[in-house]
Each structure stands twice: as C-alpha cells, then as structure tokens.
Amino acid sequence: MFSQSDFVHMERALALAQRGLYTTDPNPRVGCVLVRDGVVIGEGYTQPAGQDHAEIQAMKDARTRGHELRGATAYVTLEPCSHFGRTPPCANALIEAKVARVIAAMEDPNPLVSGRGLAILRDAGIDVRCGLLASEARELNIGFVSRMTRKRPWVRMKVAASLDGRTGLPSGESQWITGEAARADGHAWRARASAILTGIGTVKEDDPRMTVRAVNTPRQPKRVLIDSRLDASPLAQIFVGAPTLVFCAALDESNAERAEALRARGAELVALGNEHGKVDLPAMLGELAERGVNELHVEAGYKLNGSLLREGCVDELLVYVAPSLLGTSSLGMIDIAAPATLEGRTRLAFHSVDRLGNDLRILARVVTAQDA
Numbered sequence: 001m002f003s004q005s006d007f008v009h010m011e012r013a014l015a016l017a018q019r020g021l022y023t024t025d026p027n028p029r030v031g032c033v034l035v036r037d038g039v040v041i042g043e044g045y046t047q048p049a050g051q052d053h054a055e056i057q058a059m060k061d062a063r064t065r066g067h068e069l070r071g072a073t074a075y076v077t078l079e080p081c082s083h084f085g086r087t088p089p090c091a092n093a094l095i096e097a098k099v100a101r102v103i104a105a106m107e108d109p110n111p112l113v114s115g116r117g118l119a120i121l122r123d124a125g126i127d128v129r130c131g132l133l134a135s136e137a138r139e140l141n142i143g144f145v146s147r148m149t150r151k152r153p154w155v156r157m158k159v160a161a162s163l164d165g166r167t168g169l170p171s172g173e174s175q176w177i178t179g180e181a182a183r184a185d186g187h188a189w190r191a192r193a194s195a196i197l198t199g200i201g202t203v204k205e206d207d208p209r210m211t212v213r214a215v216n217t218p219r220q221p222k223r224v225l226i227d228s229r230l231d232a233s234p235l236a237q238i239f240v241g242a243p244t245l246v247f248c249a250a251l252d253e254s255n256a257e258r259a260e261a262l263r264a265r266g267a268e269l270v271a272l273g274n275e276h277g278k279v280d281l282p283a284m285l286g287e288l289a290e291r292g293v294n295e296l297h298v299e300a301g302y303k304l305n306g307s308l309l310r311e312g313c314v315d316e317l318l319v320y321v322a323p324s325l326l327g328t329s330s331l332g333m334i335d336i337a338a339p340a341t342l343e344g345r346t347r348l349a350f351h352s353v354d355r356l357g358n359d360l361r362i363l364a365r366v367v368t369a370q371d372a
Contacts, residue, residue, distance in 0.1 A: 002132050006103060009033045009040070009075040010132045014105070016045040016054070017077045017140055022191045022217045023048050026292030028108075028144040032058040033075040034067075034099075041067035048219075055080055055090040059097055069097040077137045079108040079130065082117035091117040094126070101127040105137035109148035143194065143294030146315070152285040153194065153296040157305060158186055158318040159333045166326035167302065167333055172205055174331070181357035182320040187214035189318055193297035195222040195245075195288060198238070199304035200231050209237045210299070221297065224288070226279050226304060230258040230269070239265040245291075247284050249273035281311045306335030309346065309366075316351065316365040323358055 016031030024030070024046045032054035034042035042065065044057025052060070055076055062069055074080075080090040080102065094102060102121050107130060108114055121128045138145055146154040160178045161167050168174030176183065190196055191212040198210055203225065210223045223238055228249040238244055243266040251259055251271040259269055270287060274280040288296060298308065308314050319333075339345050347367035354361045 013075045013077050020045045025194050028141040030054040030078045034058045034062050034072050036072040053090050071100045073101040074099050075103050077105045079104045080117040082120050091120045095124040104130045106134040109145045147289045147294050152289050153293045155296045155315045157298040157314050160320040162324045162326040164325045165333050166330035168331040170329050178320045178322045178359045179357040182359040184214040187212050191217040193221045193295040194293040195224050196297045197224040199300045200227040201301045207237050228278050230255045234261045234265045247279045249277050281313045302332050302335045319362045321360040
C-alpha cells in the first residue's frame with residue numbers, strides 16, 4: 001500500500017511536526033511535506049494556535065519557491081481538518097490547490113473531524129490513504145489524543161530517585177539526586193507539557209518556581225497547584241510571573257481571606273472538593289481538559305503522587321534513577337499501600353529506558369485492566 005518513498009516523506013513530516021513540540025498547544029503537532037514528480041516542493045508544520053496549520057505552511061512554502069501544486073502528493077501526520085476553528089479547513093485548501101494524493105499518518109481523534117476530512121478529500125476525487133507510521137504520529141500527540149477521546153489530559157508523573165527508590169533524605173534534602181543531564185531532560189519534558197502540576201506539600205517544602213529554565217522554549221506551561229485548604233503563602237515562587245491555577249476543596253468564609261490574598265497574586269481558584277474534604281482529582285483532570293490541557297506534567301511529593309495513582313489519574317511515570325542508595329528511612333517515590341497479593345500490584349510496562357550521563361531515564365506506562 002505504501003512505497004519506500006512514502007515512508008521517507010512521512011518520516012520527514014514527523015520530523016517537521018516535532019518542531020512544534022513546545023509551541024502548537026492546545027492544537028496537535030502536525031507536519032506536512034508536499035511532493036511533485038518525486039521532488040519535495042514544500043514543507044511546513046503547525047504554528048502556534050490561531051496561525052497556519054502544517055498544510056497551509058507547506059503550500060505557502062511551495063508557492064514561495066515557485067512550484068505548481070496541481071498533481072502533488074501531500075504527506076501529513078494527521079488527517080487534514082474539515083471544520084472552521086481559529087483557521088479555515090485545511091481539507092478545502094488542499095482541494096483548491098488540486099493536489100492529486102493525500103497520505104495521512106492517522107485520523108484526527110477530534111470528533112469535529114474524525115474521518116470527515118479524509119471523506120471530503122475522497123469526495124473531491126483525491127486519492128486518500130491513511131495509516132502510514134500511525135503509531136509514531138500518535139506518540140507525538142498522545143496528549144491531544146487523550147483529551148479528544150477520554151476528555152482528560154495525558155498525565156505524566158516525573159520522579160527523580162536513587163536506585164533504592166528514594167527521593168530525598170529524612171530531612172527533606174533532595175538537591176541534587178540526579179545529574180545535570182537528567183535535570184535538563186526533565187525541563188525538556190516540562191516544556192512539552194500544557195501544564196505543570198504540584199501540591200501544597202512541595203510548595204511548602206521546596207518553594208519551587210515550576211517553570212522551564214534548562215531548555216529554550218517560547219512558551220511556559222501553565223502552573224497548577226493542588227491546595228485543598230489554601231495553605232500556600234501568597235509569597236511562594238509558584239505565583240511569580242504568570243497566573244497560577246489553584247484547585248481547592250471549597251471556597252467559603254473559612255478561607256475567604258486566604259483566597260483573596262492568592263487572587264491578589266494573580267491566582268485563579270477553582271473549588272472541586274470530594275466527600276473527604278480533598279480535591280476531586282478525576283474531576284480536576286476533566287476541568288483541565290476543558291481548558292485545553294493535552295499533557296499534564298506532575299512534579300509532586302510522594303503523598304500526592306500516591307493519591308493520583310490510587311485514583312487512576314496517572315498514565316505514565318517518568319523516572320530518573322541515580323546510581324546511589326539513600327536508605328530505607330529516606331523519602332519514597334509514591335505513597336501507596338502494599339497489595340494483599342502480587343495480583344493486586346500496580347502493573348507498569350516499560351516504554352523506554354535510556355542513559356543520561358550517569359543516570360537512567362525510565363518511561364513506564366500504567367497497565368490498565370483494558371490493557372491487560
């Protein structure tokens with residue numbers, strides 16, 4: 001169904017899509033390559049929200065180079081959109097350009113598109129094929145796919161630990177367990193996320209900024225804080241520079257003064273309490289999805305890590321393992337109770353294992369009952 005040259009051009013389209021890793025949010029990361037008579041005539045990738053999609057960029061590039069679009073093949077990593085959003089439909093633009101063929105890596109999971117773009121192209125007489133390097137395209141947009149199909153972000157929990165699974169000394173000292181390469185890589189994962197989440201315990205203990213600093217990025221992810229009782233100090237660094245979204249259990253007379261102090265620092269407060277007086281974590285994920293959050297990057301303490309995992313709110317663990325031992329009395333990674341039997345353990349699937357300097361980076365995905 002697909003030739004070797006098709007694979008080559010789609011791989012190039014995926015490489016172009018990668019350029020939008022930090023910038024396209026909340027839109028998907030998409031790349032497009034236009035080929036005519038075996039020659040690449042145009043390339044593009046999706047620009048920040050409200051600007052050109054990949055197909056439009058590629059067509060503009062081809063025209064700037066003086067190429068004719070009629071009869072060309074468009075390789076695009078996601079089905080061309082068929083609806084009016086911030087920009088006009090790309091499917092119509094490809095039809096107007098009179099391309100002969102469109103090869104898409106995957107269908108758009110957005111219910112507003114989801115096969116309609118491909119159908120419109122076929123109805124216009126264009127040869128349409130889909131499925132080339134689909135898994136690679138999905139990985140690049142795993143958060144967008146999650147938000148469209150599950151109405152929740154893809155949640156990635158980052159932990160830096162010793163080889164015996166400890167994240168800090170009993171005193172709380174944890175800087176730095178891992179080396180510089182691992183810390184820089186952690187910031188790269190922050191940069192690709194829509195939002196970075198932490199808890200009140202981490203804010204009180206470490207007073208983190210929760211910003212991207214070790215890599216260059218034109219966009220800072222939104223900062224999200226779980227603070228059930230609004231105990232955060234208005235002077236905490238997480239409130240510096242940009243509005244922070246704070247989820248609490250309730251907003252009433254008992255915390256009105258603290259709420260006003262946080263709002264004065266630019267915080268947006270959202271009450272989503274459960275019956276235990278804590279933040280309803282699954283409901284919080286739904287709220288974040290409605291706000292366009294595709295990937296949620298979690299950097300929190302072992303208690304919040306455990307709560308998120310117990311409530312089914314974690315999709316994968318990003319674990320940096322240092323070649324050191326901190327001992328049993330040191331702080332753990334995740335606060336979860338031991339299962340009664342091995343059958344009740346939380347199962348993970350290793351997605352990748354890489355070496356960064358002297359440390360290991362492990363990406364492990366939570367295995368659900370549906371996956372088992």
